[in-house]
Amino acid sequence: MSAPTWKTYLFTYLGLLGLLLVNTLIAFLNLGGFGTVIEIGLATIMACLVAGVLMHGFYQMRLIQIIIAGGVIWFLIMMSLTMNDYFTRGWLPFHEG
Amino acid sequence: MIEAVAEKLEKNYLNEKQGLLSWLLSTDHKRIGILYTFSITCFFFLGGFFALLMRLELLSPRNWLVSAGTYNKLFTMHGIIMVWFFLIPSIPGTLGNFLIPMMVGAKDVAFPKLNLLSWYIFMLGGTVTVYALIRGGVDTGWTFYTPFSTSYSTTYVVAAAVGVFIAGFSTILTALNFVVTIHRMRAPGLTWFKLPVFIWSMYANSLVLILNTPVLAITLVMIAVERIAKVGIFDPALGGDPVLFQHMFWFYSHPAVYTMVLPGMAVISEIIPVFSRKPLFGYKAVAFSSVAIAVLGFLVWGHHMFVAGESVYSALTFSFFSYCVAVPSAIKVFNWTATMHKGSISWDTPMLYAIGFIGLFTIGGMTGLFLAALGLDVHVHDTYFVIAHFHYIMVGGTVMAFLGGVHYWWPKISGKMYPEGLARLSALIVFLGFNLTFFPQFVLGFLGMPRRYAAYPEEFQMLHVLSTAGATILGVGYVLPLCYLLWSWNHGRDAGPNPWRAPGLEWKSTSPPPTHNFEVTPVVTSKLPYDFEAMKEELELV
């Protein structure tokens, strides 16, 4: 992939503004738990645009792409194994701990 | 074509620039390694002093030397200093800094100025922590559990937390430097599978530190904020959960213990082949096992919280992964042993420490499996069994590896040999003292002696007395190397470039090396690391 240009940045920026608007408007609807998924999901897409285009993530050498993936995975490990505790509390009929 | 290495250079990294300022402002990784050696040695003896006071107190079942409150401060400060100012920085800061660039054939690390900054940040963190100590100490345990640390302790919690927070930056920057160096600064021809296993283990170690230390940082910030602003982040009155603190703390601290043992394993993987005159058995297995330990080590933290209130399913998950993480460690032990099998063993001091490491680490590791079993943990959690377990790994493991590494690379670092007879005796004293100190603690724990208690039932006294006797012997074993190593700096005999006839790029330079490590950037042509066959020819040519 060739390096980003002025136009690439501009269109990415406009896309980010669009996603910001969409995310905000959707939040006015009562979608329950699914609403949270959309909020985080759209934010994630915005983050990918910033990381991929503005930070050249899409254009970088493989090593750096692995570094980024590693960081994200580790954050997800921390999140999921911690939530594993809180999700499963009270699943047993007796007092635990 | 093998070029002969000069016996000794007139100008080397030690004497090229003289004066205190040239040391304090040096960006040479070797000098920075020596700065770290000085610092962590001071912290080791400070932390050891607290241990000595604790062991003296424990001679009697009643509080006789210190009050219960002071005892709390002793074990807290012992833990904080040993964990953050000795165990974690020791091998990376000293041997890592000195050797990593040389082992990859580079002139220095990727960011030399950042390297020096790391040491200064480390010293700043140490100063703040010592300040907390002088002002009156901390009594929360090195684990800072809430709500005691946030709401009830009247000691210098914030100061200690800030000191550790600062030291954490030093750790991150050094680890970052190592990762980037290993990726970007290798000499031509030095592919990943030709690297010494020391590099693989230090690399994996650095990755762990990069990923876990920031979580410690933010957890300490949260304690400080809660204490200062009185906003109950972990306070149930606000819907908070003290167990969440433990999740965040142990997410850092469990991988942290692997960052204490992986550097030790790095050293052992270098010593065993040389003193068995055999290539490391199962190079790839040992290399990948370092990475496996690093990864799996992040999945087990809840095994510190089995009885703290986490859900049973969570406990099961963590217990399962804790059993998994033992596998790569076991792979290393088997491979080291297989390396020695049918090798030509020499009993020099580094090898004595290495063999001691293998035995003691195995005991420590296996008792970890006992603790990972949910039912058994209920019985021995928060007892001396746990204390014995982790001291077998951290003292029987890491400290022995550190001493072994220091002795092994001492000729390279100082250009001198230490007195071998006295060194072997010291290693023996350390081994005997260690076992006498900590084996009784397994028994104590199983019998029910809780940790962090100064007063205890009469029937435990005999075991405590044995343990204290062992600690005294162990102390002697540590003071001796300090003395004879310092003595050898000026009075030891010249070592020459390769007294151990070891392979590895660092031995292809003079002892001590020149400031730029190598006169010419080495080009790696041999097919294997630890190529003792090629070494034999090389040594016959010289």
Place this chain on the structure above:
Amino acid sequence: MSDPVALELREHFATVEQQRGTADTGMWVFLMTELMMFGGLFVAYTVYRFNHPQAFAEGSASMDIMLGSVNSAILLTSSLTMGFAELSAKLGRQRLLGILLLVTILIGLAFLGIKFTEYVEHYQQHEAPGVWFNRSGPHAPAVQMFFVFYFIMTGLHAVHMIIGIFLILGLISRNMIGSLSAAYHTPVSIVGLYWHFVDIVWIFLYAIFYLPGLHK
């Protein structure tokens, strides 16, 4: 005038390319530590929101969505100008670079100004946690927890913004004394990486603090 490339090549590197790639690698590794640090707070937030969904929705409903969304747009704009600045640096257009860096700082200051306004608003509504908190309702204690996280996380973000502004000031000075050029503009891309990352953190902060209470 001596070769700016040779001037900047540190002696332990073989080529400028090796040096630049190394600087990028170093900054990305550092940003991953930032990810884990903020990540810890996101995990803690998630735990408490999972345990107290109504309280957190209530807290979020008190946020000023106009200020919040405008601020987000402002910050995204600063990432655009920073990106343009990096392009100017690559083309060796020093004057344009200086202007764009300055604009980025001004936009950043505008963001911080609005943030400060919001903080004052919350304080006046007795939502600042600790001794200043005073709200009634069945979920009030956990609502305070929402604000604890709001202030800590956006506060930490603001600290990072301030650091970023100082870093850009550093770039402006280096540019003014002429040590940046088309051949050597690594500092601009490195600071750019930092600035964009801080923007990403905000994108998620906006999503977790401003959006949950909107559908009340």
